[in-house]
Amino acid sequence: MSKLEKRDEIVRAALELIAEHGFHGAPMALIAERAGVGAGTIYRYFENKDVLINEMYQELEEKIFPVITEGYGELKAFRERFLHLGTALLRYFIQNPLDFRYLEQFHNSPYGVATRRERLLGVREGCDVYFHLFEEGIAQQVLKDVPLPLLFALSFGPLLAAARDHILGFIELDDALIARTIEACWDAVKR
Incomplete structure (x- = not known):
């Protein structure tokens, strides 16, 4: 090997x-x-388990970014870009349940809290397409004027719950239900 x-x-x-x-x-x-x-x-x-955990997160983020942004630049309207990213991310999670479960562990741990804090404070760079989209949406008054963490919660909370329930077999997310789920996330954040 x-x-x-x-x-x-x-x-x-x-x-x-x-x-x-x-x-x-x-x-x-x-x-x-x-x-x-x-x-x-x-x-x-x-070097140690902390390094392993953080490098795994970084690698997953770098793996997901090109998947969710494929075709993204061609979309013009803000709403369409939001729907595109949400749909691509939800589909990725459905197709990659181990990645999803790891990311859930990471984001609900001290590792994830530190990463989120650094990103929201602008200290840590990364695959921040959502961060930039949300900043643009607030500036253009397309999104509700609420703190950024709340926009993330309203956008990702339902999406993550739907992915989790699909992976656990509680619901079956087909294309139509994925579209309705992402539309509901949009309805939660739009002005």
Whole structure:
């Protein structure tokens, strides 16, 4: 197994274990076992578990960004861009339930809180297409003039709940229901 393949196996094992058992239920030794590598091998790629967790988040963000922005630049109207991003993100989560479950763990942990705080304060850069869209919407008076965290909650809260319920088998999100869900998110934030 090449170095890149070993690293990929470690990341995949960590993703699965963290999605299944949370951060505390995924010790490095168990990740190594699931990846089929020695426990010390992980430390050749990641200094510690915190580095692994943060790098995994960064890699997922970089993986999702091109998916949700494909075709985005061609859309002109603000509403259409909002609907495009929401639809693409919800579809991504449905198609990649492990990624979704990892991101939920991350965002509801101290790691995610720190990342969110840094982004909202402008300290941390990243794939911030939503951040820029929301700033533009407030400036153009297209969106409700409420604090940015509230716009994120009104936009993502229902979307995340729908993705979670779909993954758990409580609802079946087809194209029509995805469109209605994203429209409801739009209705929550538009002026």
